[in-house]
Amino acid sequence: MRPSAAQIGQRDRLHETVSARLEERILGGDLQVGDKLDSESAIAREFGVSTRAVREAIQTLVTKGLVARRHGAPTTVVRQDVGEFLDTLAVSVRQRLSSDQSYLEELMAARRMIETEVLGMLCGRPDPIAAPVTEALVAMRKARDAADFPGFVNADAAFHLALVHSAGNRILSIMYDNFAALINEVIQLSSRVLSKSLEDAYDEHAEIYDRVRNRDGAGAVTLVRAQIDHSATRLRIAIEKTRTEEKRDG
Known part of the structure; x- marks a missing residue:
């Protein structure tokens, strides 16, 4: 069964929330360049969301150039300083x-x-x-x-x-x-x-x-x-x- 518009909207809000919180940690210095993010499952447990929402959140951070991820390796903070x-x-x-x-x-x-x-x-x-x-x-x-x-x-x-x-x-x-x-x-x-x-x-x-x-x-x-x-x-x-x-x- 295909998800309803309400379910899609809720999922979007969840991954946006996770993305925003992780971005705050990176820009605020809590996560430094070279630091590894926790596993998707650990982040999902922390925020009470699905791993799919976490993957979408991380992809947003990748698009912004804040993190990099490679298959089989942890997601890494790559934000350059000013x-x-x-x-x-x-x-x-x-x-x-x-x-x-x-x-x-x-x-x-x-x-x-x-x-x-x-x-x-x-x-x-x-x-x-x-x-x-x-x-x-x-x-x-x-x-x-x-x-x-x-x-x-x-x-x-x-x-x-x-x-x-x-x-x-x-x-x-x-x-x-x-x-x-x-x-x-x-x-x-x-x-x-x-x-x-x-x-x-x-x-x-x-x-x-x-x-x-x-x-x-x-x-x-x-x-x-x-x-x-x-x-x-x-x-x-x-x-x-x-x-x-x-x-x-x-």
Whole structure:
């Protein structure tokens, strides 16, 4: 005899309940990556459901990428943490960049969102400047004095990374860390279109530093937003220049 609609609905609710409870344990850390789930029969006894409901619940978790199961082996938690997930995301973005360079501009927009949010957080503190921010600015000054363009660009990227890290928000830091290499490449590429001297570039960062140190959030945000927008403009020019050169050489 075929199950009624009511019976099917009840079974669905049972497996959804089991799935939700197991997901809470995984995301909450009670079940760590590499841990084995109990047998289907043990889970069924715990929740007072059929083993069929448990199998359906586990399949839901498999679909979400939270667990993996192989024939004859226990079901294993495979959830990646936020950092690993975003690292994979960064790789995906990099792959898209190779075929659609407009992604570079979208990366700049994401960078602007993170950095301006961070500035607001920092300027609300009694001591908003962390040592790595100062160290990066010093490195920029030394690179400026030595006319070391590559060194200056690397210190530039380190300055912005240090600002994000000093906010102490782990999620923002993880996000920025995983895209830091891409952002550095963007800075390198956009810097090929020279529109300012190293002296002017240093002074710009020094002013941002002073605004943050003095807890002038609005002023710091305005400067950083303008800096990133200007970099995006230079980026478009650099991309177009590269395309023109490729067409000419091809």
